[in-house]
């Protein structure tokens with residue numbers, strides 16, 4: 001029996017509300033989430049679904065967490081927002097302090113952006129301005145590798161995979177960047193050489209290399225050897241190019257290291273974080289950089305970084321981010337991520353038997369089943385929901401990155417649902 005209230009919401013949603021990568025009016029019928037607690041979403045007409053997505057990498061502690069709720073409430077009673085021009089406040093300062101302490105050594109300065117895409121915009125602007133300040137404005141292109149994803153605003157779109165179907169529409173309109181081939185999963189010297197040569201050949205016009213370290217997320221959920229990051233670090237140092245790591249998806253423990261850069265034991269010149277920064281509670285991201293980058297900018301004709309969004313350093317988001325980081329670091333987060341990794345490896349091994357499955361891969365709290373065809377998203381989602389699980393497949397992928405607090409039984413349910421989705425999709 002359809003619920004008239006929910007039916008009306010869905011009608012209004014279809015008529016008026018854009019969804020990510022969606023048409024207008026809407027064609028798909030989204031599920032209506034009524035509330036969320038722990039690792040469960042309460043969904044109209046379906047009861048509780050175990051969340052296999054952490055709301056796109058972000059809700060690492062699960063939903064409605066008492067500690068994060070308390071941090072938000074406490075801050076709400078003090079102030080929810082003030083402008084950041086000419087004013088500062090403890091939540092932003094303490095968050096910057098925490099980020100500097102926990103990040104790879106040498107990243108000392110923090111720009112508090114309001115979304116992942118903006119943090120990438122800021123990162124790229126920092127790099128462009130650095131070279132401009134040093135009198136080398138011709139160093140204004142970015143090098144990245146194919147298969148990447150860095151956000152939906154203009155500069156980030158220009159460094160997304162050009163053939164990935166995400167932003168191909170804008171070819172010829174976006175700034176033209178330099179692309180290396182996508183990294184293979186295992187280390188291959190010939191590919192390392194390709195990277196070195198591409199950096200060297202274009203160094204005169206390159207401001208920076210920007211990559212997602214170890215895991216290419218929304219561009220295809222591919223993993224690669226951390227050794228390529230060292231190749232990039234060395235090539236960038238040898239040829240005067242800055243190195244930017246986009247850790248928006250990989251940050252805060254997801255890959256089994258606090259930041260994926262740690263797998264290669266190196267520090268990029270600039271690093272972007274977002275998503276799990278607030279435990280998925282509020283929209284906040286950050287761009288960190290080294291003193292070299294900041295001092296370079298300060299030496300320029302325009303010695304300031306001209307970026308200052310209205311909601312920069314939002315105290316509510318910053319207070320929750322501090323609480324989320326304390327929650328993460330106050331527990332044996334690595335043991336939890338390793339436990340999830342083991343559960344995903346075991347549970348997803350069954351997917352290898354599913355016809356049409358091309359690859360199954362697991363790293364940290366990330367599990368991916370890749371098919372040999374485009375997933376029928378509606379059929380795959382239906383199959384997962386029938387198992388009591390929320391996952392959101394895309395392209396040829398059914399994947400999961402559960403909250404770190406997911407218990408073993410719920411994890412087994414998620415892996416069963418991913419296998420079912422792969423079978424039906």
Ligand code: PMP
Pocket residue numbers: 056115116117118120149150151152212217218246247248249274275
């Ligand atoms: N970079 C990476 C690696 C991402 O995964 C994302 C989000 N999917 C972004 C940037 C953009 O972040 P946001 O959606 O918060 O703008």
